[in-house]
Amino acid sequence: MGNTTSTPLVFVDGFDAARPGLPGADLSWLKDIREAGIKRFNGLGLPTPKLENWKYTRLKSLEDTRFQPVTDEDGMAALDHVPSLLPDPGGRPRLVFVNGRMRPSFWIEGDLPSGVHLECLRDTLARDPDWAEAYLGRLTGDDHQALVQLNTAMMDTGFALRVDAGVVIEQPIEVVFIGGLTNRPVAYFPRNLIVLAAGAQATVVIHHVGMGIGAYFANTVTEIDIGEGARLNHYKVQAETRDATHLSTVHVNVAKDAAYEAFTLSIGGRLSRNEVSVRLEGEGARAGLNGAYLMRGSEHCDNTTVIEHLAPHTTCREIFKGVLDDQSRAVFQGKIIVRKEAQGTDGHQLCKTLLLSTGAEIDAKPELEIYADEVKCSHGATTGQIDETALFYLRSRGIPEAQARNLLVQSFVGEALDEISNEDVRHAFTDKVLHWLPAACFRSDEWRGK
Amino acid sequence: MSKKKAKKMLEIKNLHVSVDGTEILKGLDLSVNPGEMHAIMGPNGSGKSTLSHVIAGRDGYEITGGRIIFQGEDLTGMAPEVRAAKGIFLAFQYPVEIPGVANTTFLKEALNAIRRFKGEGELDAMQFVKMMRAKTKELGISDDMLKRAVNVGFSGGEKKRNEVLQMAVLNPTLAILDETDSGLDIDALKIVAEGVNKLRSPQRSMLIITHYQRLLDYIVPDKVHVLAHGKIQRTGGKELALELEEKGYAEFDEAAA
Numbered sequence: 001m002g003n004t005t006s007t008p009l010v011f012v013d014g015f016d017a018a019r020p021g022l023p024g025a026d027l028s029w030l031k032d033i034r035e036a037g038i039k040r041f042n043g044l045g046l047p048t049p050k051l052e053n054w055k056y057t058r059l060k061s062l063e064d065t066r067f068q069p070v071t072d073e074d075g076m077a078a079l080d081h082v083p084s085l086l087p088d089p090g091g092r093p094r095l096v097f098v099n100g101r102m103r104p105s106f107w108i109e110g111d112l113p114s115g116v117h118l119e120c121l122r123d124t125l126a127r128d129p130d131w132a133e134a135y136l137g138r139l140t141g142d143d144h145q146a147l148v149q150l151n152t153a154m155m156d157t158g159f160a161l162r163v164d165a166g167v168v169i170e171q172p173i174e175v176v177f178i179g180g181l182t183n184r185p186v187a188y189f190p191r192n193l194i195v196l197a198a199g200a201q202a203t204v205v206i207h208h209v210g211m212g213i214g215a216y217f218a219n220t221v222t223e224i225d226i227g228e229g230a231r232l233n234h235y236k237v238q239a240e241t242r243d244a245t246h247l248s249t250v251h252v253n254v255a256k257d258a259a260y261e262a263f264t265l266s267i268g269g270r271l272s273r274n275e276v277s278v279r280l281e282g283e284g285a286r287a288g289l290n291g292a293y294l295m296r297g298s299e300h301c302d303n304t305t306v307i308e309h310l311a312p313h314t315t316c317r318e319i320f321k322g323v324l325d326d327q328s329r330a331v332f333q334g335k336i337i338v339r340k341e342a343q344g345t346d347g348h349q350l351c352k353t354l355l356l357s358t359g360a361e362i363d364a365k366p367e368l369e370i371y372a373d374e375v376k377c378s379h380g381a382t383t384g385q386i387d388e389t390a391l392f393y394l395r396s397r398g399i400p401e402a403q404a405r406n407l408l409v410q411s412f413v414g415e416a417l418d419e420i421s422n423e424d425v426r427h428a429f430t431d432k433v434l435h436w437l438p439a440a441c442f443r444s445d446e447w448r449g450k
Numbered sequence: 451m452s453k454k455k456a457k458k459m460l461e462i463k464n465l466h467v468s469v470d471g472t473e474i475l476k477g478l479d480l481s482v483n484p485g486e487m488h489a490i491m492g493p494n495g496s497g498k499s500t501l502s503h504v505i506a507g508r509d510g511y512e513i514t515g516g517r518i519i520f521q522g523e524d525l526t527g528m529a530p531e532v533r534a535a536k537g538i539f540l541a542f543q544y545p546v547e548i549p550g551v552a553n554t555t556f557l558k559e560a561l562n563a564i565r566r567f568k569g570e571g572e573l574d575a576m577q578f579v580k581m582m583r584a585k586t587k588e589l590g591i592s593d594d595m596l597k598r599a600v601n602v603g604f605s606g607g608e609k610k611r612n613e614v615l616q617m618a619v620l621n622p623t624l625a626i627l628d629e630t631d632s633g634l635d636i637d638a639l640k641i642v643a644e645g646v647n648k649l650r651s652p653q654r655s656m657l658i659i660t661h662y663q664r665l666l667d668y669i670v671p672d673k674v675h676v677l678a679h680g681k682i683q684r685t686g687g688k689e690l691a692l693e694l695e696e697k698g699y700a701e702f703d704e705a706a707a
Contacts, residue, residue, distance in 0.1 A: 394560075398620065400531050410550065417550075
C-alpha cells in the first residue's frame with residue numbers, strides 16, 4: 001500500500017519515486033494531506049515577486065537546480081564531530097539530523113523529566129499517529145503558503161516535542177540539522193511539532209549548520225502550540241553553507257498568559273528566509289520575536305514576521321539587527337496586526353541595519369495594522385553605516401581599525417542578543433557572531449562581561 | 451650625567467588644515483616641552499577642536515601645509531591607533547557611547563593593543579585587575595563604572611572621569627583635553643581637574659583646549675595660547691587666561707579683521 005502516487009509533484013522530478021518511503025506512508029489520513037499538499041502546491045507554484053510578501057526574495061534559483069531526494073547513505077555521511085552550540089552537551093538532550101536523516105548514534109536522550117516526549121517525526125507517526133493527526137497542519141493557517149504545502153507533501157524528517165501540563169524542562173533541548181555533506185544537490189523537508197500543555201516550560205535550540213560545501217535545499221515547517229501559562233524559548237541558528245537554500249516557516253499559537261520567546265540568528269546561506277507567524281490568542285499572551293542576520297558575499301536573507309494580537313492585554317516585542325557586507329542583501333518584513341478584541345495591546349518593533357559596504361542592500365517594511373482603539377504600538381526601521389566618530393574614538397585609544405570595526409559590529413548586534421533570556425544560549429550566539437567577524441581577534445569569554 | 455638637549459614633546463610648524471575644502475588652521479605654530487601644560491583658548495569656530503583632532507589623526511582633515519612633529523617624528527599620515535601607541539591621547543569633548551561593551555573590556559583591549567604595538571607582553575586578567583584596582587582607587591572611580599557599557603548611561607561628569615581613567619590606564623606622554631569642562635557643573639569639574647592634576651608628571655605634557663577660563667582655576671597651565679582665525683594670536687602665562695575672562699575674545703576678532 002501507499003505506493004501509488006496519483007498526482008506527480010512537478011517541482012522536482014525524482015521525488016515521486018521517493019514518496020512511498022516517506023514517514024507514515026501507511027497512514028491514510030497522512031496520505032490524504034500529502035496528496036492535498038501536492039495538488040495545492042502544483043496549483044500555487046513556488047512564490048514569485050508578484051505576491052506581496054515575496055516582493056524582495058526570488059526563488060528562481062530553486063527551479064534551476066536539479067535537487068534530489070536524500071538517501072539513507074546520505075544520512076550516514078562521515079562526520080568527525082557534531083557542532084554543538086552549547087558548551088557541554090553532557091546531560092543535555094540532543095537530536096541530530098544529517099542531510100535530513102535522523103542520526104541515532106549522535107542522539108543524546110539527556111535528563112528529561114517524565115511527561116516529556118521527544119522523538120523524531122517518523123517515530124511519532126509510528127507510535128502515536130492519532131496525536132500526530134490532531135496536530136499536523138492544525139496551525140499552518142490557510143493553504144496559501146506554497147512552501148508549507150510542499151513541506152506537507154514531502155515531509156521526510158523533523159521532530160516532535162510534547163510536554164505535559166506543568167512539566168518544566170530546565171535543560172535546553174538542542175536539535176542539530178547538518179547539511180552539505182553530499183556530492184549532489186539534495187532537498188529535505190523537516191516538519192517539527194512543539195506542543196506545550198498548560199504551565200509547561202521548555203527551551204529548544206535549533207541549529208541548522210552546513211558542514212560541507214554541497215548545495216542543498218532545506219524547507220522547514222514548524223508548528224508550535226503553547227498552552228495556557230506555558231512558556232517556550234525557541235532559539236535558532238542558521239549557519240548553512242554558501243550554496244544552501246534555507247526556507248523556514250513557523251506558526252505559533254500562544255494561549256492565555258503564555259509566553260513565546262524566539263531568536264533567529266542567520267549567519268550563512270546563499271538564500272534564506274525565516275517566516276514566522278505568531279497568534280496571541282489568549283488574554284495576557286506575550287511574544288518576543290527577535291533576531292540578527294549577518295551576511296556577506298552575495299548571500300540573501302529574508303526575515304518575514306506576522307504577529308497577530310487577538311485578545312486583550314497581549315504584548316509583543318520585536319528587535320532585529322542586521323549586518324550586511326559585500327553585495328549581500330536582506331529583507332525585513334514585520335507586520336503587527338491588532339484585532340478589535342485586542343484592547344490594551346502593547347507592541348514594539350525595531351529593525352536596524354548596519355551596512356558595511358556600499359554594495360549591500362536592505363529592504364525593510366515594517367507594518368502596523370490596528371483595529372482596536374486602546375493600543376500602544378511603535379515601530380521603527382533604520383539603516384546606517386559604522387559610526388565614524390565611534391571608530392575614531394576606539395582607534396584613538398590604540399585599538400587597530402579592523403578590531404575597532406569588529407567591536408562596533410558586535411556592539412550593534414549586542415542590543416538584539418541581549419533579548420535572549422537564556423544565558424548559555426546568549427553566550428553561544430554571541431560566540432557565533434564573533435566567529436562571523438573577519439579575523440576575529442577577540443577572546444569571547446571576555447566579551448561576555450554582563 | 452651628561453644630558454643631551456631634551457627633545458621637544460610637540461612641535462607644530464606653520465600648520466594648514468582644511469576640512470571639506472575650507473581652511474580651518476591657517477599657519478599654526480606651537481611648541482610644547484616635556485612636562486609642560488599648555489592651554490589653548492579661543493572663541494567658537496577658531497579651530498580648537500580641529501587642532502586636537504588633527505594631532506590625534508582623525509580622518510577628514512587635510513593637512514595642506516606645515517608639519518606636526520611628536521617627539522621628533524612627523525605624524526603626517528600616521529593612523530590614530532599608531533599615534534595612541536606612541537603616546538598620544540585625546541580626551542573627547544563628547545565621549546562616545548558603546549553599548550554592549552563593558553568599560554573594563556574596552557580598557558583591556560586598548561591597553562593590550564598598545565602593549566602589543568610596543569612589543570611588551572599583554573597583561574593577563576589578574577595583572578589587569580590589579581592594575582585597574584590601583585588606578586580606580588587613585589582616581590576615586592567606582593567598580594560599577596567599570597562594569598557598565600562604555601559611557602552608556604553615564605552622566606556628563608562620569609563620562610569625563612572615564613576619559614581621565616583611560617588616560618591613567620594608557621599612560622600617554624602627550625594628553626590633549628578637548629573642552630573637558632563642557633557640560634560639567636562645578637563639583638564635577640573639580641573632580642575631573644583633580645584627576646588630571648594627579649596625572650601631571652615631568653614626562654607627560656598636556657594640552658588643555660577650552661573656551662572658558664574656569665577650568666584653569668583648577669588646572670594651572672604653564673602657558674596660555676589664544677587661537678583665533680586658525681592661528682595662535684598671542685601667547686602668555688596663566689594670567690593671560692584671566693585677562694581673556696575679563697575682556698573676552700573681541701580683541702582677536704579685530705586683529706583678524
